[in-house]
Amino acid sequence: MSPRRTNAAELAKLLDSATRPVYVLDEELTIMFVNRACREWLGTSAEGLVGQRCAYHSEPKSPGPVAAGLCPPPRILSGETVEATVCRVAEGEKFAERMARFLPLGGDKDELIAIVAVLDAEDRTPTAGGRDSGADSSEAGAIALHEHIRRFRNETAARYRADRLIGSGPAMRLARRQVELAAGGRSSVLLVGPPGSGRRRLAAAIHFGRKKGDLEKGTLATLDCSLLGADLLEALSSVAAKATARGLEAAPETLLLHRADELPADVQVQLADFLSNRLSSWRLAATAAEPLGELSKRGKFHADLAAMLSTIAIELPPLVQRREDIPLLAQMFIEERNAAGPRQIGGFSQAALDRLDAYHWPGNLDELAEVVAESHRRAAGREIGPGDLPERLRLAAQAAAQPRRVEETIVLDEFLGRVERELIRRALARSKGNKARAARLLGVTRPRLYRRMVQLGLE
Template sequence: MARERAIANQLTRLFAATTCPIYAVDDRRRIAYCNAACADWLGLAVEELVGLRCDYHAGDSGNKLADIAAQICPPPDVFGGQAMRTILTCQTDSGGSRRAAEFLPLSGPDAEQVGVLALIEASELQPDAEGDVTADEAEQTLLHRRLQEFTAELRAPYRLDRLVGESLAIRRVREQVSLAIDAHANVQIVGPSGSGREHVARTIHGGRELSTAGPLMPLSCRLMDAELLQTTVVAFLQRVNDTGSQAKATLLLLDVDELGLEAQAELAVFFRVPTFCLRTIVTSRRLLLELAKQELFLDELAFGLSSFVIELPRLADRKEDIPFLCQRFLEDYNATGGRQLSGFTASTLDQLCAMPWTGNVDELAEVIRETCENAGGTQVTEADLARRVRLVESAAEVPRREEESIDLEAFLEDVERELLTRSLEQAKGNKAQAARLLGVSRARLLRRVSQLGLDT
C-alpha cells in the first residue's frame, strides 16, 4: 500500500511539473484531477475545476464554469473505450485557445471504464493549422469542433443557434443581424414558419450586451385589434417613461402581416407623433412592401417598419447546413446533463439531409430531440431516427400516381350518350317519348342522336 501511494505521489509530481495541461475525468464525467498547467491554461484555480461535471456540448450556456467544462469534455466515444485525438477550442478570459488533445480511456480490473485521461499540447495551434489531427477525427467529432468555433464567433446573449452553418445564405443573414444590432433602425425579419424569426428578433434586441438592452414589449399581432394595440402601446410607453431607461425601448411585433387594417391605421398614428421613440422589430412571412402593393398593408406603415429587411431562407435551401444544425440540437440535448451522445453516423446525416423539412429549423429541432431520446449508443444511427423520418422515407418509396387530366367535353359527351341510350331503351325506340323523358324537343333529340352515332 505504501509503495502504491509513493508511486501515485511521484506520478502527481510529474504531472505537476509538466507544462502540458493534463486532467482526468471520472465515469460520472466529473473532473477528478487537473494539474497547474491545465488551470493556468483555462484561467481558473485547480479548486474551481475539480468536481465540475463535463457535458458534451458547444459551451454557450452563459455559466462560465459549466461552459469551460463543456469545452474540454471528452467525446462520449472515449468513455466507451475508444482513444481519440482531436482539437479543443476554449474561450477563456484571456481569449480563444485552440490546442491538440489526446483522450485516453481508463479501464478498471474488469475492463470497466473508470474514466478518461486528457493530454493537451503545451502550445497553441496556428489559425489554419490542423496537423494530423483532422485525419484522426471522426466526422461527428469534427462537427462538434466546428460548432464550438461557430459558437465562439457568434457568441451573443441570445444565442444564434439557428444560424449556424456555412451556406452563403446563412452567412449573409449573420452579417445582416450584426449590422442590425449596430444600426438601431426599424427591422423587418421575413421568413417561412419555423425559420427562427422571433429568435433572430430577440438576438437583435439583446445586442452586444444584454445588460445594456432597453425594455422589450413583444406583441402577437394575430391577437391584436385596434383598441387593444393602442392601449398596450400607450401603457408600454408610460412604463418606459416611468422607469427612466436610458436605452431605447423596442416594440416587437410578431406576425405583423396578420395585423388587421384598422389596427394598422392605429399603429401608423404613433409613427406620426414626433415624440414616438420606440424602435420596432417585426416578423412576418411576407415582405410588407409587397403586401402594400397588393393593398393588404398600409404604404406608410410598411415603409416605416421595414427600414432594414432580413430574409431568412428555408431550410431546404441551405441543406449543407443541416449537419451543423443536427449537431447543435444534439449538443443541446447533451447539455441537459443526461446520457451523452457524440454525433450521427454518416448514413444518418445523409438521410436527414434528404428530408424536405417543410417545417424548417423548428421541425428539425423536434426530430433531433426525439431521435436523441431513441438512441441506444453514443452515436445516433438510422435505427434511432424519429418515426416521422421513417414515414417520409417509406412514402418516398411509393411511386406517385400521375394525375389524370380531365377532358370536360369528352366527359359531358359520355354522360349525354348514356342518358340518350337509357331514354331510348325505356321508350322502346320511340323518339318522341324519349324526348319527353329527357325534357327536350324531338328535333333536338334527333340531332344529338345523329351527332353521337346512336341512330345506327
C-alpha cells in the same frame, strides 16, 4: 499517511510538473485533476475546474463552458482511445484549440475508472483538419461538425448570440452581416421568414446583442399581432405607461411586433400614428412571413407602417432551401440537449443525416430542434441512427421512394372515337364486310354507318 494516499500525491506532483497540459476525468466525465501547464493555458485555477462535469456541447453561455471545452467525444466512455480537439473558452482569454489524446483507464466501458487527457504543446490552427484516432466516417463527421459549431459560437455568434445563423450559404452570410449591423444600431428591423425559421429568437439576439451598458436598462416587449386585433393599441398603451412609470423613456427599449403581416388593415393605420407619436424613442422590430414592402405594393399593408418597420430587412430562408446546413444545425441541437442533462450523444450516423436531408421540414428550424430532442431521448448508443428518428421521417422516406402515379388525362371525344371505331370493326367482321348487316348489328341505319366510317377513317 497511508501508502495509497502517498502514491496518489506523488502521481499528482509528477503530473503537475509535466510541461504539456494534462487533466484527468472520472468515469462520469467530472474533472478530478488539472496540472499547472493546463491551468496556465486555460487561464483559470484548478479550484474553479476540479469537480465540474464535462458535457459534450459548445454553448458558451451555459454553466461550465470551460469544462465543456475540455470534454472528449462520448465514444471515450466505451473504453476506446480517442484523439480530438479541446478548446480554451475562459472569459478574458482568446479562443484557442489544441489536439488532445484521451486515454481510458480500466479497460472496457464496465471497468472504466478514469480518463487521462494529454494535450499538444502548441495551439492548433483553427483551419487545420482534425484528427480522430479510430473514428469511423460518421463519427469523424460528427466531431468535425462539433468543432465547426464551437468555433462559430465562440468567434462569430458570440458577438450577437445568433447561433442559428450558422451556415455557409450566401443567404446566411448576408443575414449574419445584417444582424451585426442591426445589433450595433437603433434602426428598425424586419425579420422575414416562414414560421419556425427562428425570427423571434433572432429579434431577441439583436436586442441583447448591444453594448453591455444598454442591457441593464433596455427591455424587449413582444406583442403577437396574430392574437391582438383592436386590442393591440390598448396593449401598447399599457406598455408605454409602464415604461414611463419606471422612468425608461430614454432607455433603449425595443418593441417586437411578432407576425406584423397579420395585423387587420384598420389597426395598421392607427398603429402607424401611435408609434410615431407615443413610442418614438423606442426601437422597432417586427417579424413577417413576407416583406412588408411587397405586401404594401399589393395593397395588403399600410405603406407608412411598412416603411417604419423595414429600415433593415433580414430574410431567413426556409430550411429546405439551406439543406447543406442541416448537419451543422442538427449537431448544434444535439449539443444543446447534451448541455441540458447527463445524457451525452456524439452525433448522427450518415444514414440518419441522409434521412434528415430527405425530409421536407414544414416546421423549419423549430421542427428540426424537436426531432433532434426526441431522437436524443430515444438513442440507445452514443450515436443517433435512422431507427432513433421519429416515425414521421421514416414514413416520409417511404413515400418519397414510391412517388404517386401521375393520372393520365382522358380526352372524352378521342376515347369515344376509339370505342366506336372498335365496335364498327367488330360488326363488319361478324357480317363479313356486309354494311347493311353490320348496321343492323349496331342498331343504326346503313347511311348513318357509312357516314361514321368516313368520319372515323374506316372508309
